[in-house]
Amino acid sequence: MPVPPFVAELRSHVGHALLWLPGVTAVVLDDDDRLLLGRRADNGLWALVSGILEPGEEPAVGLRREIAEETGVDAEVLALTAVSSGHRVTYPNGDVSQYLDLTFLCRYVDGTAGVGDDESTDVAWFALDALPADMAPTSRERLERTLAYRADPTAGPYFER
Numbered sequence: 001m002p003v004p005p006f007v008a009e010l011r012s013h014v015g016h017a018l019l020w021l022p023g024v025t026a027v028v029l030d031d032d033d034r035l036l037l038g039r040r041a042d043n044g045l046w047a048l049v050s051g052i053l054e055p056g057e058e059p060a061v062g063l064r065r066e067i068a069e070e071t072g073v074d075a076e077v078l079a080l081t082a083v084s085s086g087h088r089v090t091y092p093n094g095d096v097s098q099y100l101d102l103t104f105l106c107r108y109v110d111g112t113a114g115v116g117d118d119e120s121t122d123v124a125w126f127a128l129d130a131l132p133a134d135m136a137p138t139s140r141e142r143l144e145r146t147l148a149y150r151a152d153p154t155a156g157p158y159f160e161r
Helices: 007-012 059-071 136-152
Strands: 019-029 034-040 049-052 074-085 098-109 120-127
Touching: 007 019, 007 074, 019 059, 019 074, 034 049, 049 059, 049 074, 049 098, 059 074, 059 098, 059 120, 074 136
Parallel strands: 019 098
Antiparallel strands: 019 034, 019 049, 034 120, 074 098
């Protein structure tokens, strides 16, 4: 997974120090209520489509870009369903990052799901009652929060309280 140029530029100034970065996650469902997942190349776990926003990029626009790049699918962003802060991540090269994640409910529009870049080794649709056992815990949490939002949008998005 290549480091985005703006992150490489920041790293040239701060070294391995903690970077706080904005991230987006997609819960993409199709008309049959199947969930789009990718098997991550870095850890082998199935996960929701996610990525880092580019400087100045609107979250929904960045998320649609990430979905298309990673899976070949065009999706409509419907609603913000959760805002959360993840744990610090230390990468093998010593870089430390932490992400503010914005999770969105999305609807499949068009395209054939498939591996679109080197971030995934597989991409597939799963019935909600038949999710893979080896799904990333953070993806399970974000999916759960999104499904709760979908069941009752009047409650609003999930925020850590």
